[in-house]
Amino acid sequence: MNCHRIVIVLITWCVFSVCAPTRVCATGDAPLAVKLGEKLFNDTRLSADRTIACATCHRRERAFANNEPVGTGINHRAGTRNVPSLLDVGLQRALFWDGRAPDLETQARVPLLNPAEHGFPDALAVLSVVRGDSSYVEMFTQLDHLKSADEISLLHVSAALAAFERTLRSTPAPFDRFFRDHDTTALSASAQRGFEIFGGRGRCTTCHVVQEDHALFTDMQYHPSARGLPGTVNDRLVELTGRVLELKNDPGSERLEHAIAADAAIAALGRFVVTLDPTDIGRFKTPSLRNVALTAPYMHDGSVATLDEAIGLELYSRGAALNYPIVVTVDEKQDLIAFLRSLTSVPTPSHLPAAGRSGHTDTSSTSSVTGAEP
Numbered sequence: 001m002n003c004h005r006i007v008i009v010l011i012t013w014c015v016f017s018v019c020a021p022t023r024v025c026a027t028g029d030a031p032l033a034v035k036l037g038e039k040l041f042n043d044t045r046l047s048a049d050r051t052i053a054c055a056t057c058h059r060r061e062r063a064f065a066n067n068e069p070v071g072t073g074i075n076h077r078a079g080t081r082n083v084p085s086l087l088d089v090g091l092q093r094a095l096f097w098d099g100r101a102p103d104l105e106t107q108a109r110v111p112l113l114n115p116a117e118h119g120f121p122d123a124l125a126v127l128s129v130v131r132g133d134s135s136y137v138e139m140f141t142q143l144d145h146l147k148s149a150d151e152i153s154l155l156h157v158s159a160a161l162a163a164f165e166r167t168l169r170s171t172p173a174p175f176d177r178f179f180r181d182h183d184t185t186a187l188s189a190s191a192q193r194g195f196e197i198f199g200g201r202g203r204c205t206t207c208h209v210v211q212e213d214h215a216l217f218t219d220m221q222y223h224p225s226a227r228g229l230p231g232t233v234n235d236r237l238v239e240l241t242g243r244v245l246e247l248k249n250d251p252g253s254e255r256l257e258h259a260i261a262a263d264a265a266i267a268a269l270g271r272f273v274v275t276l277d278p279t280d281i282g283r284f285k286t287p288s289l290r291n292v293a294l295t296a297p298y299m300h301d302g303s304v305a306t307l308d309e310a311i312g313l314e315l316y317s318r319g320a321a322l323n324y325p326i327v328v329t330v331d332e333k334q335d336l337i338a339f340l341r342s343l344t345s346v347p348t349p350s351h352l353p354a355a356g357r358s359g360h361t362d363t364s365s366t367s368s369v370t371g372a373e374p
């Protein structure tokens with residue numbers, strides 16, 4: 001291997017891991033923080049009616065996503081967006097379909113205070129649960145050198161949740177054995193043909209990026225949804241964008257967050273709520289396709305029921321956007337499905353710590369992650 005190549009690989013590794021804004025670069029999270037975060041993640045007492053935990057929507061066996069079109073929180077309240085997988089989430093540059101949360105710590109408080117998710121009215125209501133549990137108090141006081149339960153803040157809670165989430169790494173999938181380890185027996189002939197179309201005339205890798213050292217299947221950028229903007233939203237753009245402006249001018253309040261989770265028309269505006277740039281209306285973050293076979297239905301609003309339909313829609317709309325029709329035969333579409341299925345690799349609880357240690361980047365976490373579902 002020549003020096004140039006080593007330098008390029010190192011730089012890419014640095015850009016995508018060490019310097020990632022989600023602090024994956026730090027020395028790693030303390031094992032106690034990870035353990036504490038996992039307990040919080042699985043705890044249904046951490047919701048206004050004690051029925052909803054993070055793990056209710058982010059289910060380990062579904063790659064920390066689920067199979068509902070949109071998330072359902074307390075009192076069976078439906079949200080507006082499809083639940084994303086949390087595997088490799090520590091490598092994302094920004095969180096949510098519109099990228100409105102800059103890091104995992106900022107993200108974690110959002111569902112706790114959202115009426116359509118955990119439903120707590122304010123931070124104090126969250127903290128009264130945590131401060132009232134002696135095992136949480138013991139762990140937080142030890143971890144954060146606090147003098148008493150009263151010093152536990154929402155920042156401590158979200159930092160622990162984030163520490164746990166950074167350990168959620170995908171394990172090598174059949175595709176990785178084929179692509180990285182050059183094991184040609186790891187993929188069926190059909191999946192290999194599918195990969196050729198995916199990276200070749202399908203041009204899927206323009207956005208669902210595959211590189212030798214990190215195949216996360218996302219460019220972490222925002223692109224128009226293949227669904228297009230719903231007509232009913234298009235007709236109300238002046239009113240809806242005006243409302244977003246008004247909600248954003250109310251700093252410190254959770255009103256914009258609540259509107260995104262409660263009003264499908266606001267949620268459909270996508271990246272616009274972050275940048276207020278009209279060209280960002282209806283743009284969403286490219287999802288990673290790892291474990292995509294486990295997470296139907298698809299797209300930001302969960303409106304596409306099957307992988308077959310999602311691929312059909314993507315082929316059609318991405319080709320149309322480029323003015324380059326991407327035509328595949330029925331058999332070739334099956335090849336694409338076989339390829340996407342080869343990206344399945346959910347860590348089981350027993351392999352999680354090992355996956356954490358040998359994952360895409362560092363993590364010095366060695367805590368035992370038990371993965372109990374509520």
Ligand code: HEC
Nearest residue numbers: 053054057071072073081082083084095096097108111117
């Ligand atoms: C009611 C279901 C539900 C619950 C409960 C829930 N989430 Fe989520 N989660 C979602 C949905 C839906 C999204 C996407 C929302 C959006 O993009 O606006 C999401 C997005 C995320 C993301 C961003 C992922 C990415 O790739 O952008 C993270 C991280 C996350 N949730 C962590 C948590 C944590 C931590 C908790 C518990 C404190 C939690 N979630 C509770 C439904 C839920």
Ligand code: HEC
Nearest residue numbers: 202204207223225284285286287298299300310314315318
């Ligand atoms: C221009 C960038 C771009 C290209 C090219 C592209 N995609 Fe996507 N893809 C996206 C975005 C953005 C989404 C999310 C859209 C949404 O939520 O409405 C997505 C969603 C998907 C999904 C659904 C994933 C999920 O978890 O909901 C699948 C499957 C998919 N793409 C496959 C493909 C295939 C196959 C190709 C090649 C034919 C392709 N994509 C080309 C950007 C792209």
